[in-house]
Amino acid sequence: MAAVLRCPACPGSEFRMAAADLVCTCCERRYRPRHGVLDLAGTGNAAGDRPYEGFWATVYGWVMDRPGRQRLDAWLLGLDVRRYYREVIARLEGCGAGPHLELPCGNLPFLELTEAYRAGGPWIFADLSSAMLGKLARKLDADGADGQVLLRADACSLPVRDGRLRTIVSLFGLHCFHDKAAVFAELRRCLHPEGKLVLSTLTADGSALSRGYHRLNQLDGTFAPAATAAEIVASARRHGFEIEDEFRQGSVFLCTASPRAPEHGKENTA
Numbered sequence: 001m002a003a004v005l006r007c008p009a010c011p012g013s014e015f016r017m018a019a020a021d022l023v024c025t026c027c028e029r030r031y032r033p034r035h036g037v038l039d040l041a042g043t044g045n046a047a048g049d050r051p052y053e054g055f056w057a058t059v060y061g062w063v064m065d066r067p068g069r070q071r072l073d074a075w076l077l078g079l080d081v082r083r084y085y086r087e088v089i090a091r092l093e094g095c096g097a098g099p100h101l102e103l104p105c106g107n108l109p110f111l112e113l114t115e116a117y118r119a120g121g122p123w124i125f126a127d128l129s130s131a132m133l134g135k136l137a138r139k140l141d142a143d144g145a146d147g148q149v150l151l152r153a154d155a156c157s158l159p160v161r162d163g164r165l166r167t168i169v170s171l172f173g174l175h176c177f178h179d180k181a182a183v184f185a186e187l188r189r190c191l192h193p194e195g196k197l198v199l200s201t202l203t204a205d206g207s208a209l210s211r212g213y214h215r216l217n218q219l220d221g222t223f224a225p226a227a228t229a230a231e232i233v234a235s236a237r238r239h240g241f242e243i244e245d246e247f248r249q250g251s252v253f254l255c256t257a258s259p260r261a262p263e264h265g266k267e268n269t270a
Helices: 054-064 066-077 079-091 128-145 180-190 206-220 229-239
Strands: 016-018 022-025 038-039 100-102 122-129 150-151 165-171 189-202 241-249 254-258
Touching: 038 128, 054 128, 066 206, 079 189, 079 241, 079 254, 100 189, 128 150, 165 180, 180 189, 180 229, 180 241, 189 229, 229 241, 229 254
Parallel strands: 038 150, 100 122, 100 165, 122 150, 165 189
Antiparallel strands: 016 022, 189 254, 241 254
16 A cells, blocks of 8 residues: 555655555655554544544444444435445445545445455545544454555545545545535545546435434534535536436435546636
């Protein structure tokens, strides 16, 4: 991963290995994994994103760990969970060779449902939540999976070198990011010209019950202001993505997208 990652303090930098450390060739700062997690989040999140920590990380991890449990809130979202899982697994199994990034990785609910994480690596699993990454480190250790990198990182300033990733997976995360334009710009920057983006998110398109659920989660900052699926598609296109296929149900939007040349005069717009 030293050839894929970069120092958060030096955007144009490269890493070299020195024993168990990654060392920035520009500023000589050293980074060492702690409890299986490499912290490259830099100075923190400037967009106001609030990851799940503590009690809520435990609750979220438990609900999202199994399809059956996720059905607890499916009625709020207007979502057929079985159909959603089939759609996601098909996209994961089409990832091919890496390197791949999943952001935010949460507790990696699809780990036991597909061999994509073992057969097509390497994978970087990134999140801003230290609690979720700690839980995932233990889960991967128990599963016996190896060859993955767990990374604490800010979605608005990814510690990844330009164009290095073959796939970026972002499942149920975009609705937590306040600066969606900055996130799309980063995903496009990091993705290889022939790469793929697999994205799912909650939107403002669902029922009144679903919209109320979204507003409730905005109160503590874990959800950002809601966007419609049309607004998400428009933002993705402005930042150089072409939507290839999509699945919409209730307040859930899922798609696969590929990079394309940005439209002239519309690069990096909100």
